Amino acid sequence: MIRVQRQDFDVGAELAALTRDNPGIGGLCAFVGLVRDLSGGERIQAMTLEHYPGMTERELARIEAEAAARWPLAASLIVHRYGRLDPGERIVLVATAAPHRQAAFESCQFLIDWLKTKAPFWKQEETADGARWVEARAEDDQAADRWQDPRPEAAE
Amino acid sequence: MIRVQRQDFDVGAELAALTRDNPGIGGLCAFVGLVRDLSGGERIQAMTLEHYPGMTERELARIEAEAAARWPLAASLIVHRYGRLDPGERIVLVATAAPHRQAAFESCQFLIDWLKTKAPFWKQEETADGARWVEARAEDDQAADRWQDPRPEAAE
Amino acid sequence: MKVLYFAWLRTRAGLSEAEVSPPPGVTDVAGLIEWLKGQGEGHAAALGEPRLVRVAVNQVHVGPDHPLKPGDEVAFFPPVTGGGAAGGGR
């Protein structure tokens, strides 16, 4: 399930809904991305997330389908916010549930890694010097590239 | 922070408390372990977790301190239940928060992997044939062994 | 054909959306970019650093040799930066 929204989300309620009435789930992994107050050593007053409505939803759904094809998932969820956010606010929730925990951890990390390099979101940070667009980071490309090749070990 | 308790926990409230008033946190990773209704193909009616009061708390605190020594964590939490649980019930919550997401993911997985081979908990499953003690799994030893050696790449 | 700009490409272009009618010789993304650069300062400024320009056609990521047809929605944007905390931090 994917959702793109301006408003905040309730992590506990989202995760409870994801696993409810599915006692085959043994492990649930969740990642929450938050607005940091520092970026490259500079204090951030606020952040604005721009996105590409329509393509964002398509791209998130595609990434989620890719995870479901690679791991035996019982459920998954991506909720991503846009608009203006203060430091400490939640930006994104990614969660995956599976019979075993390794699949939950790997697929959750896959989702956030791919999302960060493929989903059309752009951050603008506000500092004391004004607003500036955040540049993409090489670490994020490297994190995403790990998942490019079909994984050699395909054991259950 | 570690807690060993009989009663359920509120995942949303726990995670919100973990990151509250700390805007230096960029990523929060959480794992929730749940009681599965199947074990080795057999239907589970309930599960009882026995533990070693005193040692459990010591061991969890030791594991948490080890994670804090290996990764730059802003906060971490382990909540583990004991007693009789039904399928679908939460057993354990592990969460770690860090400036960057890789540290959050790795340390969270480290905590659950080590917990599963070091914290003195034992599961007894109830099936239609009666109660039986769950045997330790080789996969869990392998998962824990990954973290034995100081990791060769120590990049920030 | 609809052209969209996002993030700092939008700021540089001074517009977020434009309806354009390239000539028949423009058959792919690379051709469209070259043609747009001659269609005013905004387009030229937005597309001036091709290394930093990513393209989606009809909301799907594509490369420079992706073919175009009338009615396509072509979006130009910098590398994406969503998702919260960056990848580093071991």
Added chain:
Amino acid sequence: MKVLYFAWLRTRAGLSEAEVSPPPGVTDVAGLIEWLKGQGEGHAAALGEPRLVRVAVNQVHVGPDHPLKPGDEVAFFPPVTGGGAAGGGR
């Protein structure tokens, strides 16, 4: 010296806790196990499969050659199985 059993070692021993006074020749965990096996059917049944017996002294995991002193709390238990979902599942 206090001896504790957990999980199926407790079930087999038929007791969860015992106060024992091993002779001076018992100086380490391995020695205690050997001595306990002669202290009744319960101890013998619990400790009969040494490959599956883990030991903690004063609530810390130890090996068979860990030294013992009067007043120690010695716990015997099988490999632990807490934490929810098992590790497999890629």
